Amino acid sequence: MVTKIEAGSQDSQPLQRPCKKCNNQEATLTSRTEPVCKDCFTQYIYLKCVRHIGLLGKETQGPYGSQPTRRYLLGLSLGTSSTILLHILNSYVEAALSKGRKSPLDLDIIVVDTSVSEQDEALQATLDAYRQRYPRLTFEVLPLTSVLGISSIDWTALPSLKQDQSPAQQLADLFERLPSTTSRADILRLFIRHILIHTALSRSCQAVLLGHSTTALAELTLAETAKGRGFSLPWQINDGVLPIEDFSPDPDNAPADKKRTIRVHHPLRELFRQELVTYTTLTEPPLTDIIPAEDVVNKASPVVSHRDLSIEEVVLRYFADVEVNYPSIVANVVKTTAKLDRLDAEERCGVCGMTLDELGDERWKGEIGDSGGGEEGAGSLCYGCERSVRG
Amino acid sequence: MVTATENAQLRVVVEFSGGLEMLFSDQKRHVISIPTTDENGKPVTVAYLIEYLCKNVMKDSRKELFVLDSQIRPGILVLINDADWELEGEEKYAIQNGDNILFVSTLHGG
Amino acid sequence: MHTPGRCFISIFEDEVHHTISSSKLFFPGEKVAIGASGGKDSTVLASVLKTLNERHNYGLDLVLLSIDEGIKGYRDDSLETVKWNAIQYEMPLKVVGYDELYGWTMDQVVETIGKKGNCTYCGVFRRQALDRGAKMLGIKHVVTGHNADDVAETILMNLLRGDLARLSRSTSIVTGDATSDVKRSKPLKYSYEKEIVLYAYHKKLDYFSTECIYSPEAFRGSARSLIKNLERVRPTAILDIVRSGEDMARLVPVNTAKSCACKGDVAPAVVAAEEDGLGGCGSSNGRSSGNEMAAMEKQLRQNEAAEGLEVDVSKQMLPQAQRDKENVKTLPIRGVSANPKILGKQTLGNCERCGYMSSQAICQACMLLEGLNKNRPQIQI
Numbered sequence: 001m002v003t004k005i006e007a008g009s010q011d012s013q014p015l016q017r018p019c020k021k022c023n024n025q026e027a028t029l030t031s032r033t034e035p036v037c038k039d040c041f042t043q044y045i046y047l048k049c050v051r052h053i054g055l056l057g058k059e060t061q062g063p064y065g066s067q068p069t070r071r072y073l074l075g076l077s078l079g080t081s082s083t084i085l086l087h088i089l090n091s092y093v094e095a096a097l098s099k100g101r102k103s104p105l106d107l108d109i110i111v112v113d114t115s116v117s118e119q120d121e122a123l124q125a126t127l128d129a130y131r132q133r134y135p136r137l138t139f140e141v142l143p144l145t146s147v148l149g150i151s152s153i154d155w156t157a158l159p160s161l162k163q164d165q166s167p168a169q170q171l172a173d174l175f176e177r178l179p180s181t182t183s184r185a186d187i188l189r190l191f192i193r194h195i196l197i198h199t200a201l202s203r204s205c206q207a208v209l210l211g212h213s214t215t216a217l218a219e220l221t222l223a224e225t226a227k228g229r230g231f232s233l234p235w236q237i238n239d240g241v242l243p244i245e246d247f248s249p250d251p252d253n254a255p256a257d258k259k260r261t262i263r264v265h266h267p268l269r270e271l272f273r274q275e276l277v278t279y280t281t282l283t284e285p286p287l288t289d290i291i292p293a294e295d296v297v298n299k300a301s302p303v304v305s306h307r308d309l310s311i312e313e314v315v316l317r318y319f320a321d322v323e324v325n326y327p328s329i330v331a332n333v334v335k336t337t338a339k340l341d342r343l344d345a346e347e348r349c350g351v352c353g354m355t356l357d358e359l360g361d362e363r364w365k366g367e368i369g370d371s372g373g374g375e376e377g378a379g380s381l382c383y384g385c386e387r388s389v390r391g
Numbered sequence: 392m393v394t395a396t397e398n399a400q401l402r403v404v405v406e407f408s409g410g411l412e413m414l415f416s417d418q419k420r421h422v423i424s425i426p427t428t429d430e431n432g433k434p435v436t437v438a439y440l441i442e443y444l445c446k447n448v449m450k451d452s453r454k455e456l457f458v459l460d461s462q463i464r465p466g467i468l469v470l471i472n473d474a475d476w477e478l479e480g481e482e483k484y485a486i487q488n489g490d491n492i493l494f495v496s497t498l499h500g501g
Numbered sequence: 502m503h504t505p506g507r508c509f510i511s512i513f514e515d516e517v518h519h520t521i522s523s524s525k526l527f528f529p530g531e532k533v534a535i536g537a538s539g540g541k542d543s544t545v546l547a548s549v550l551k552t553l554n555e556r557h558n559y560g561l562d563l564v565l566l567s568i569d570e571g572i573k574g575y576r577d578d579s580l581e582t583v584k585w586n587a588i589q590y591e592m593p594l595k596v597v598g599y600d601e602l603y604g605w606t607m608d609q610v611v612e613t614i615g616k617k618g619n620c621t622y623c624g625v626f627r628r629q630a631l632d633r634g635a636k637m638l639g640i641k642h643v644v645t646g647h648n649a650d651d652v653a654e655t656i657l658m659n660l661l662r663g664d665l666a667r668l669s670r671s672t673s674i675v676t677g678d679a680t681s682d683v684k685r686s687k688p689l690k691y692s693y694e695k696e697i698v699l700y701a702y703h704k705k706l707d708y709f710s711t712e713c714i715y716s717p718e719a720f721r722g723s724a725r726s727l728i729k730n731l732e733r734v735r736p737t738a739i740l741d742i743v744r745s746g747e748d749m750a751r752l753v754p755v756n757t758a759k760s761c762a763c764k765g766d767v768a769p770a771v772v773a774a775e776e777d778g779l780g781g782c783g784s785s786n787g788r789s790s791g792n793e794m795a796a797m798e799k800q801l802r803q804n805e806a807a808e809g810l811e812v813d814v815s816k817q818m819l820p821q822a823q824r825d826k827e828n829v830k831t832l833p834i835r836g837v838s839a840n841p842k843i844l845g846k847q848t849l850g851n852c853e854r855c856g857y858m859s860s861q862a863i864c865q866a867c868m869l870l871e872g873l874n875k876n877r878p879q880i881q882i
Contacts, residue, residue, distance in 0.1 A: 182735050225660065226731050226738045230745025234752060311738060314730045326794050328801035329661050336663040340752040360748045366523045383744055387737065409541070409698060410710040465729035468698055473506060475699075496710070497541075497650075497698045498725075 029278065032327075038282055045271060045279050049088045052239075052267035057104070060206045060263070070105040073200040074209045075192070076139070078111060078126060081268055082211030083291050084276050087283060088267075089209075090134050110199055111141045112192045126292040133290055142199065145171055147191040150198045151248035154350025157381050158389060179391035185310035186227065186388045190352050197244060197262055207263035215273035215323050217266065218333040223315045229384035232354030234342040237334065239265040245348040269334065272327055349382035351389065356382055400424040401435065401488045405444065409496035411467070414451040421448060425486070437469070438482035440492065457494075466498045506703045513700050517688055518553050524674050526686050527642075529560035534640045536631050537565040537586065537594075539579030539709040542646025544586060545697045546689055548706055550644070551590045564638060565590075568630045569598040570623055571606020579709040586707075597634035599626055603870055613876050622873075625865045629857060632683045640683070647687040650694035650728060653739045656746035657724040662797055669750035672743070693739055695732075723794070 019027045019037035021044075027035030031044060057070055074089065076082045089107060096104050113123060127139055145167035147153070155161070159177040161170045178184050200208045212220065217237055224233055235242065244260045268276065280287040323330050345355040361383065381389060405421045412419045429439050441463060445454055457464060462482075469476040470493040471484060486492075521527065535550065537543045547565060554561045567583045580596065587594035600606050603626060611619050635643050652671065659668040670676060677684035689697065701708060731738040851857065852864035859865070 180735060221660070222657070222727075225657070225745040225749075226735075226742055228741035228744045231748035231752070233745075233749065309734050311731060311734055314727070314734055318727050318730070322794070326798040328798050328805065329794065332663045332797075332801055333660055336660060336665065339665060339754065340749060341754055343752060357748055360744070360751070364744055364747070384741070387741060408702070408710075465726070465733050468695055470699075470702070473703075493702070495698055495702060497694045 031275065042279060042282050045084070045275060046088055046091065048270050049085065049267045050092055052265065052269070053089070053092065053105075056207060056239075056263070056265050056267070069103075071108070071203070071205045072105055072207045072209050073108040073110060073196060073203070073205040075196045075211070076109050076111045077211065078130075078292055079211070080276050080280055080287075080291060081213050081216065081273070083287055084279055085209060085211040085268055086130075086134070086137075087287060090137060093136070107137060108199070108203060108205060109137055109139050110196060111139060112195055113141050113143050114188065114192070115144075122292070126290070129290040142195055143168075144188075144191060144195075147171075147195050150194050151246050152194055152198060152244050152353055154247040154380075157350040157385075178389065180310075181308050182227070182310040182312070183388040183391070185312050186384075187351070189312075194353070197242075197264070200262055201244065201260055205262075207265050210264065210266050211268055212266040213268050213271050213273045213276055214331050214334055215319055217269055217337075218330045219312070219315045219319050221333050221337050222318070223312050224384065226311050226315070227384040228387055229352070229354065229382065231343075231357040231360060232349075232352065232382065232384075233337050234340040235354050237337045238342070239263070239269070240342075242353075243344070243348070245350075245353060247350060270331075272323060272330065274323060347380060349380065349385050351381055351385040354382055356380055399427045401427055401486055401490075403440065403486060404489075404491045405440070405448075406491065406493045407495070408493065409498070411457065411494055411496045414449050414453065414457055415444070416450045423448065434485040436482055436486065437471070437476065437484050437492065440486060441482070463494075466496065468495045468497060469493065470495070509699060510703055513692070513696055514549060514552060514556075517549050517692065518557060520674075520691050521553065521559075521688050522557075524686075526644075526675065526688060527559050527561055529558075530562070531560075531642060532562040532564065532638075532640045533642045533644055534564045534566040534595075534631075534635045534638065535592075536643055536645040537567045537583045538646075539567070539582035539586070540646070541697055541701050541706075541708040541710065542648060542651075542689065542694075544582070544646075544706050544708040545701050546644065546646040547586055547590050547592065548704060549700075550688070551592070563590075563592050564640065565592045565594040566631060566634050566638070566640075566643065567594060567596045568627055568634065569596055569600075570627065571599050571608055573608055582707060582709040595634060595638055597630055597637070599630065602626070602630055602633060603866065605870070605873060610873065613873060622869055625869055629864070629866045631685075633857070635683050643683055643685045645685060645687055646689055646697075648689045648692050648694045648697055649739050649743055650732075652687070652690055652746070653742040654724045654728050656742055656749075657727065658793070661724065661794075663801075665753045668746065669753045672746040672750045691740065691743070693736075695736075 015023075015026055017027045017035050019025050019040050020034040021036055021040040025037035025039065027037050029036055029038065029041050031041050036044070056072075060070060074082070074086060076086060086109065089105070093103050093105065093107075096102070111123075111127065113120065115123075123141070127141065130139055131137075148161070148167055148170065149155075159174055162173055165173065175184050175187070178187060196208050196210075199205075221233060221237055224230070224236060229236070241261050241263050244262060246260070280291060319330060343355060345357070347356045347358075348354060349356055364383070401424065403423055403425060405423060407415055407419055407421075415421065423443075425435055425440065425443055427435065429435050441458060445458055449457065455464070457467070459465070463469060469481075470491075471479050472491050473493075476482075476484065527533065533550075535543065535547050537547060547563075550561070550563060553559065554563060565583060565587050567580060569580060583596075584594060586592075598606070607619070607623055610622050614622070631643050631645075635641070655671040656668060659665070659671060674688075674690050675684055675686040700706075728739060728742070731742075735741075852859045852867055853862055854867040855864065857864045857866065861868075863871075
C-alpha cells in the first residue's frame with residue numbers, strides 16, 4: 001500500500017488547511033484572502049516594514065556607498081502601530097548584531113506626553129514595561145509643552161499665549177480658545193508632529209519614522225480633505241523630503257540656510273490596521289502585554305458625548321467599517337493620493353507647515369465671496385488651518 | 392374613589408416634510424399633546440418628543456429613516472418655530488406650549 | 502443660515518448671485534435650459550434663477566427641461582410638479598422621454614434586465630437626454646441643481662475610486678467648453694443642501710420628494726452618510742471638501758503624451774458608469790450606494806491580481822466587466838475617434854452610431870442600448 005505523503009512531513013497528520021505560502025503548517029489566519037500560518041504571517045508583516053526601511057536607507061546613503069550611521073527618530077504613540085514599528089526595528093537591529101555586524105541604525109525614540117498636567121504614573125509604568133522589553137533602546141518622554149517656542153510654528157498666527165502663566169497653563173488656555181473639538185484634535189496632532197520634527201532636526205536625524213498603517217493614512221487623507229487641506233495631501237501622506245520653514249522673529253538666531261529639510265516616512269504604510277492588531281497577538285511574548293489601554297495615552301480627548309466627536313473620529317469609524325468589507329478601497333485611497341503632484345510654493349503655512357495655496361485662496365474668495373482675512377500682522381495660514389484656528 | 396392625577400399637557404404642532412411624512416401615515420401636519428414633564432419630572436425636550444413620535448405616531452416600521460443610534464438621523468433638519476434648532480440647543484430645547492416643530496429630510500434627489 | 506425667513510432668503514439669493522457673477526456663468530441673451538426633475542434642487546434652482554434673472558437683469562431666456570424616464574407612478578407625479586412649476590415661474594417646459602430618445606422606458610429596461618444595474622442605465626440615459634433635449638431646443642447651456650453636498654460626495658467617491666480624471670472634472674462649476682455642443686453648469690455648487698431645503702421651505706416652494714422606486718435604499722457605508730456625519734461635527738466640512746477637491750484637481754498630473762485615459766497614469770482604478778460622476782440613478786442625482794462600494798472592491802481586487810501577472814489591465818478588465826452587470830462599467834478598447842479633440846485629459850469625438858459627443862467610438866448610451874436590444878426578445882416574466 002502506498003502511503004500518501006503530505007507536503008511537509010512523512011508521518012504526521014495531513015494538513016487540513018495548509019498555509020498557502022509555506023505549505024508546511026496549518027493555516028490559522030487569513031491574510032489578504034489567503035490562509036496562512038502564524039510564522040508566514042508575521043514574516044510577511046516584518047518584511048513589508050523592513051523593505052521600506054531598506055528603501056529609506058538607500059535614499060539616505062552617503063556618496064560612494066559609504067555607510068554613515070543612519071539615525072532616525074521614531075514617534076512612539078504607544079499605540080498598536082508605532083509599537084509594532086518599534087518591535088520590528090528592534091528585531092532588525094538585533095538580527096544584524098547577532099551576525100556580528102554593527103547596528104544598522106540609531107534610534108531616537110520619542111514619546112510625546114500630551115497630558116497638560118504633571119507627573120503621570122500610568123505613563124511611567126507603561127514606559128517601564130517597554131524598557132524592560134527592549135533593554136537596548138532608549139525611550140525619551142517630551143512633554144507637550146516643549147512645542148512652545150518651536151520656530152517651525154508661526155506663533156503670531158495662533159491665539160496669543162498668556163506670558164504670565166506656566167507653560168502647561170498657556171497650552172491649556174490656547175486649546176480652550178480653539179473653536180471646536182475638531183480644531184483641538186487637529187492642532188494637537190500638528191503640535192506633536194512639530195515636536196518630533198524639531199527634535200529630529202536638532203539631533204541631525206535623517207528621518208522621522210511614523211507608525212501609520214494603510215488604514216491610518218487613508219483616514220488621514222479623508223480627514224484632511226474634509227478640513228480643506230486637499231492641497232497639502234501629497235506632502236502629508238507620501239514618504240519623502242519635507243522642507244521646514246523657520247518663523248523665528250529674531251533674524252540673528254535664524255539658521256544659516258533658512259530652508260531646512262527632513263524626511264518623513266511611514267514604513268508600515270502597506271499594512272492594514274487589522275493585520276497589525278493581529279500581529280500584536282502573535283509575537284513572543286505578545287505585544288498586547290505592553291501596549292497600554294487607550295486612556296493612558298489619549299488624555300487630551302476625554303470621554304466625549306456622541307455629539308462632541310472630531311472629524312478624525314468620524315473618519316476613523318467610517319474606515320473601521322470599510323476596512324472590514326472593502327480593504328482594497330482603503331489601500332486605493334492611499335495609492336491615489338500618491339499619484340498627486342507635490343507643488344511647492346514660496347510660502348508655507350504657519351501652523352501646519354504645508355505649502356500655502358495663494359492661487360486657490362484667491363479663486364475661492366472670488367467665487368464664494370468669503371470675506372476672510374485675520375487681524376493685522378497675523379501670520380499666513382492655509383485654508384485648513386484658518387478653519388481650525390479661526391473657525 | 393381614585394382621583395385621576397391631572398397632568399398638564401403641552402399642545403405641539405409637528406410637521407414633516409421632504410418625504411418624512413411617508414413614515415407618519417403620509418400626514419404632513421400633526422397636532423399632538425404631550426405631558427409637560429417626563430417620567431423623571433423634568434420638562435420635556437425635543438429628545439422626548441422624538442421618542443414619543445417614534446413610539447406613538449410613526450406608522451412605518453423603518454424607524455432608522457428617522458432615528459439612528461438614538462439620535463435624529465443625519466440629514467434631517469429640525470426647525471423650532473422656524474428657526475434652526477442649533478440655535479435653541481438642539482434636542483435639549485425645552486418644549487413650550489404651542490411650539491411648531493418641523494422635521495424635514497434633505498436626503499432626496501432633485 | 503441662522504437667520505429667520507425673509508433674511509435667509511435674501512442672503513441665499515445674494516450668495517448664488519455672487520457665484521454666478523464671479524464665475525461669469527452667463528452672458529446676456531443666452532438661452533438656458535434648467536434641468537428640472539421636480540425635486541428640491543431643481544425647483545429651488547428654477548425659482549432662484551427666475552428671481553435673479555429679473556432682479557439683476559441677466560437677460561436670460563429660461564426654459565424648463567424635464568426628462569421622462571417612463572417609470573409609472575413615480576415620474577408621473579414628479580412631472581406634475583414640474584408642470585406646476587412651469588406655471589408658477591411662467592417658464593416654457595419641454596419634456597423629453599426615454600422612449601422617444603432611445604426606444605425604451607425605464608419600466609421596460611427593468612423588465613428586461615431586472616433591478617441590478619438599472620440605475621446605471623437610467624443615469625447614462627438621463628445625462629444624454631438632458632443634452633439631447635437641449636439640442637432639440639437649440640440650447641447650448643444646461644444648468645442643474647447640484648449642490649455642495651453633491652459635489653462633496655462626488656469628490657469623496659472619486660477619491661475612493663481612485664479616479665483622478667473624474668475628480669478634476671467634477672470640481673469645476675462649468676463642464677464642457679466652446680468645442681462641446683452643450684455645456685453644463687451648477688450655479689448652486691456652493692450652496693449647502695441644508696440651505697436649499699430651508700430656502701424651499703421659507704419660500705413655500707413645492708417639490709417632489711420620494712425616492713425612485715427602483716433605486717436601492719443603501720445609505721450606510723456610502724459616501725453620503727459619511728458626509729452627513731462630517732456635517733454634524735463641523736457644518737463647514739462640506740464646503741471644505743469642495744475646496745480640497747478643487748485644489749486636488751490642480752495636482753492631478755497632466756498626461757499630455759498619452760491620449761488614451763485607460764493607458765495613462767491617471768487611469769482610474771475603477772471606471773464608474775457615468776461620464777461625469779454625477780450620474781447614477783436619475784433621481785438620486787449621483788448619490789452613491791452600498792452597491793457601488795462592493796463593485797469597486799471587486800474591481801480593485803481584479804486589478805491587483807492583473808497587475809501581479811503584468812497583463813495589460815484594460816484588457817484584463819474587459820471580459821470581467823461585460824459579465825458584470827453591476828454599476829461598474831468598462832470602457833471598450835479605443836477605436837479611432839472621428840474627430841479627436843484634446844480636452845484636458847480625454848479626447849472627445851463623436852459616437853459612430855448616433856453622433857452624440859463622446860470620448861469613445863461608441864457612446865455609452867449606444868453601448869447599453871446594444872445590449873438591451875439584443876435581449877429584447879428574451880424578456881422574462
